[in-house]
Each structure stands twice: as C-alpha cells, then as structure tokens.
Amino acid sequence: MSEENPKAGVVSSSSHQKRHTHWQLLLQVVFTVGILLWLLHGTHWQTLARRFAELRPFWFLAAVLSYAANLSVSAIRWRIILLAMERSAPMLWLLRLNWVGAYFNQVLPGSVSGDVVRAWYTRHQTHSMPLALAAVFGDRFMGLGALVAIAAVAFLLDGARTGLLPQMGWTIGMLVFAYILIVFLILTPWLNFLEKVAGRLGEKLHDIRLGMGALLRHRLILVGTILLSFVVQFFSILTFWLLAHALGEAPGAVAVWVVWPVVSLFLALPISFAGWGLREGLMVFYLSYLHMGHDQALALSLLLGFTVVLTSLPGALLWIGLHRHHQAPPNLKTPPASR
Known part of the structure; x- marks a missing residue:
C-alpha cells in the first residue's frame, strides 16, 4: 500500500487556490471593463470632458481631506475594537496600516484585500491571525452597520422622494435582514457544532x-x-456631497443619504475590481430616477473613484519598509491560553 505524500497535497491545494484567485481576478476585470464600456458607449464625451475641465479645485481638495479624515477616524475605531479583545497596538501603527490597507484595496483583486493585509501586519499584536482578522472584520462590519442604519432611517424619513427609486424599500429591507442575521450567527452558540467538526x-x-x-x-x-x-x-x-459640488451639482437629500450609502454597501461585494464599474453602474441607474443625467452621474462616480485612489496612494509609500517593522511595538498583555 502506497503512503500519501502530504507535501503533494499542500502543493495541490496551493495550486488550486492560485487558479481560483486568477479566475476571480479575470471575472472581476471582465465585469468592470464590460460595465464601463457599456456606460461610456452612451456617454457624450465632450460633455463629460467639460465637466472635469470645470472642476472646482476648492471643493475637490475639501473632498480629499474628508476622505483622509474617514481613514483616520476608522483607525481609532480599529484600536478600540482591539481593546475590546484585550489586545493593543500603537495608534500611529494602525493609522499607517489603515492607509496601506486602503491602497491595497485599490490595487488587489477582491473587496477586502486591504483588510487581509491589515490583519497580517497586526497578527503579532493579537498573537493570532484569526483574532487579527476578527478585529479587522469587526472594524469593517461596524462601518457597514452604520451605512445600513443611515440608509434605512433616511428612507423612512423621506418616503415620498425615495419612492422614486425602484425597489429601494426591498433592497434596504434585505440589507437590514442580512446584517441582523450575521449578528445572530456571531452571537448564537448554535455554530459550536460546526466549529468542532471543521x-x-x-x-x-x-x-x-x-x-x-x-x-x-x-x-x-x-x-x-x-x-x-x-x-x-x-x-x-x-466626500460624496463635496465632489458633487466640485462638479457643479447639488444632489438632494435622497441621493446623499440613501443612494450613496446603498451604493457603498454594494461595493463590499467582490464582483468588480476595486468597485470600478459596479459603482458607476449603480450611480447612473439610481441617480437617473432623481433627475440627474447619465453624463452627470457618470462624471460624479468616476470622480469618486479617482478621489479614493488619489487619497489612498500615500499607502504605497507607507508600505515601503513595513516588513521591517511588522513586529511593531509588541502587545504587552498576556496572550490567551491555547485551547
């Protein structure tokens, strides 16, 4: 009887994972390019170019600073979540990693690639890669919860105008249900059996x-x-509101408090490359029902994507040499006993 070769199994698993990643990347690129080509086919190029040429610098700079504030405050939230897990990491270290994660979210396939990078570089503070992932997941999950709440409350408060958006009530209802279900699965002990057999x-x-x-x-x-x-x-x-004004638009409350939060929630789905294409398609679709033209909505969405990329670029510089400090100030708290 021949013995099994464990190394062969590891190589086979690694090869399978690489093929899966390559196929995922290919599908994301095809989806992104297909949607963008479809949208650009119906675009009046001169109108689109004129909108960018008339961009108001003050509003655009304010939007960049607003997104930078977004990244900075979320680093504080991440540190608080680590404290809840009885772990700790220096604030400047987490801020640096937040920018690095934002950069990798723009250049790597998948919607959470940057989150995995953040977890990888904090595994020494948590003494466990799964706990590092849990902290990053908690950071992302709390942010998504706030978006769900904002969209739901805004929809209920402005029912007349939100009624213009097709199936928006059902969409927000499904998002609320999915979020509550995930919270239930996290807290319920019913999954203990799955943990034991997996x-x-x-x-x-x-x-x-x-x-x-x-x-x-x-x-x-x-x-x-x-x-x-x-x-x-x-x-x-x-940031959304400031960029709209940078293009000379004045979006209504429904666009600001319902459409943009819902679009942001869908961007968490790993079906396009860094959200490109998916964001543009949803923006053009929803904003058309709020009397914003195709070219206007597309210009706003493209500017949003460009702003995120531009503001995240410092993360590339902050990543340089990061591996030499990946054990940055160690956690002084006692690690949990192994099970």
Missing part, C-alpha cells in the same frame, strides 16, 4: 466569533465603536 477551519472560526462576540457584548466599547462608525460614514457621505 478541524483547523473550525478553530479559526471559533477565534473570529470569539473576538467579534467580545466586541458585541462589551457595551461601553460597542457604543463607542457605533458612534465612531457614524462619524466615519459621515465623512464618506460628506
């Missing part, structure tokens, strides 16, 4: 749920992260 994957799932559960059960820290999440999303919405 082997090493189950151990990682256990650590992630443990970290997220610590956050959701720590009332004081939870309130702080919720408040900071609304501040972070305020800067996201402010």
